[in-house]
Amino acid sequence: MNGAVNRPKLRLQGVTKAFVAPRTGHRTLALADVSLDIDQGEFVCIVGPSGCGKSTILNIVAGLDAPTAGIVEKDGAPIAGPGPDRGVMFQDYALYPWQTVQGNIGFGLNYGAPGKSMSQAERDARVAEFVKLVSLTGSESKYPHQLSGGMRQRVALARLLANGPDILLLDEPLGALDAQTRIILQAELLRIWGETAPREQRKTTVFITHDIEEAVFLADRVVVMSSHPGRVRDILTIDLPRPRDESIRADPRFGHFADEIWRLIRDQALQAIA
Amino acid sequence: MTVAAQSFSSRPIAAVARGVALPLVLLLVWQAWASTLPANTRAPSPAQVARAFETLAIGGGLVGATLQSLGRVMLGFLIALVLGVSLGVLMGSSRRVSRNLDPIVEGFRPIAPMAILPIAILWFGAGTPAALSIVAYAAFFPLLLNTIHGVSRVDRKLLQAARTMGLPLHARILRVVLPAALPSIMLGARLAMGVAWTAIIAAELAVGAKSGGGSSGGLGQMMFVFYAYSIDLNNIVVCMIVVGVVALLIDRLFRVAERRLMPWRI
Known part of the structure; x- marks a missing residue:
């Protein structure tokens, strides 16, 4: 009984994904031992430098990719393939x-x-x-x-x-837009998502972004990833009040969260351009 | 002046006038040249071609022959369309199927439609089935190759999106693969219609020769009869013009169909 109540909506446990290049046979580890539980109605943002396997996580939950090792479950049942219960919004909208x-x-x-x-x-x-x-x-x-x-x-x-x-999977959906449009659409996204509704009526959402402030503005929790191979570096709970509007960006805690996330990914981001 | 000239050239009447001007000049030169020839010449002249056209069109069997050729082209084209598009979808979407079938397709492709004529006549006789098989064979390759090209270039994201929305395989083919490949398929269809029309005339000419101008029918056979029995160049030129005009009309129809079928590409 109690187990069913506490069961996460989505569970990733020890998820590893290796890609093998078809010609060279070269093996790349995109994800290494990623574990993550997501609750019903939760808005989770995944941020990290490029190459951290953010999109791979999304594809695995969508059922478009199968993990090399590990468990991926929705409502306690393994995810075997794509299905209309998990909607995907692709980076270039498709x-x-x-x-x-x-x-x-x-x-x-x-x-x-x-x-x-x-x-x-x-x-x-x-x-x-x-x-x-x-x-x-x-x-x-x-x-x-x-x-x-x-x-x-x-x-x-x-x-x-x-x-x-049942579950919304969004892969950098605002990435192609200019900064002003992004900020407007972030607020609109929260409105449409149902920020004012009680939690159990909200859609469980996984949102991939490389924009730290976007992640803080939208998320209940931010998963910070590191790259080569992709691992979960840290998970931050963003306990800013909802509904959120533009004024939340001026909240000192907002800046604190953004700094914290930047501190976690700075080294790798600097390495990437060096 | 420039402004006036521009507005003049943008009018459709002006465009038609410019398109007609050069052919008209050529016709006049041709007529002038023909009038210098002796009266008993076999050389065709515009005036005689026009008279021949009138005779052939009214009770001379020209309309019937044209319709017969056109009917064969349409039927042969349809056969090629069904075979070429379905095999093209299969080969374009599966690398394994494509690897296995590619050598066969590439092996047949250089064999000209006319080269299968002897077998076609032996198997099907000198009538419509032989002509049809040659038309279908000729039209098959442009359709197949362009369908493969179009299908293999369908954006993978569009197919993935369809899977996440729960579309089963047949729906993904009908609602994603085919519309995405439609521009390529239409290009293939236009090319196929062109070669089909070329092939039917050649096939009817050759089948006509085999059957001694007897049973095969169609524009090509009509030309063969004029060539072999009456040596009437004016009538042959009439047939040639009809072939050209029908091909042009078919191509225009395809352009209209393209605009209707693909409104998103305007």
Whole structure:
């Protein structure tokens, strides 16, 4: 009984991932012995220098990559492959260029819960609902190449949410945007994520970023990784109050967390450019 | 002046006028040259070609022959489309399939469509099936190779995204692979239609020769009859012009279809 209550939503235990180059046979260790428990409704950011295996963790949880060793579980059951219960927002959004905004947002509705059992009219209504949620009303019939970077990012977010996944996996979703747009969309992301809702109603979220302040602003916990091979260096609990807005950036604790994370990755970041 | 000239050239009528001007001059030169020849010449002239066209078009069997050739091209093209695209999707998405089939495909590719004609006639006789098989063979390779190219270059992220949304394999092929490869497939289709139309004329010419101008039908056979029995160059030129015009119309249709099928690429 008690075990079920305390069971983490996601559990990674001793996860190791090695890639073997097909021609040379050269073996690269992307992840070494990564252990991490994530609770229901938690927003976890993973930061670290390039080459720390951040994206590999995401791909393993998504089921797109299998770990070389270790356990990956969701709700206590091993993850065997990709599924609509774990939605992914890719770094470059992976929008379908031949689909309109509407077509992209509704793309997965025929396949995963909750859209599978819906009638076409209900699906259309759901698409309209998410178009509105990400403020894209009026652009429904545009193709991705007609949209700005920020608008594409919203389409990708709407598609992710419309599929109703249990877990949100976001791989540097704001990375391609300019600094101002990023800051605006970070706050918007928290609003859409459901910051004001009670924790058990929020979506469990894993968010990859290389932006330290972004991680502090968004996360309940920040996982700091080190590279070559990718390991968990430290995990910080960001106990800043929610809902958060711009003013939180002026909070001395905000700066303290950012400094702490920077201290943890500085050496490797400096090594990388040396 | 420059402004006026620019606005003039941007009008569609002006564009048509410029496109027609040079052919018109050439026609006039041709007619002038033909009028210097003796009256009993076999050399074709524009005026005689025009008269021949009228005779052939009205009750001369030109329309029927054109439709027959066109029908064979369409059917042969469809066969090649189904085979080429399905095999192309298979070879483009699986490196193992591609490694095994590539030597066979590359081995057949240099064999010209006309080179399989003897076998086609022996197997299928001098009629539509032989002509169809040659058209399908000719159209198959551009479709196959362009489909492979398009499918092998589908963005992996788009396929991964589809898997995370729960699309099963057949849905990933129909809703991701094929639309992503469509520009390449359409290019292959245009090239295939071009060679199919070339191949049907050659096939009908050759099948016509084999059957003694008897049973095969089509524009190519019509040309063979004019060549072998009446040595009528004016009629042959009429057929040549019809071949060219139909090919041009088909290509225009493809461009319209491309714009309709791929509105996201404008």
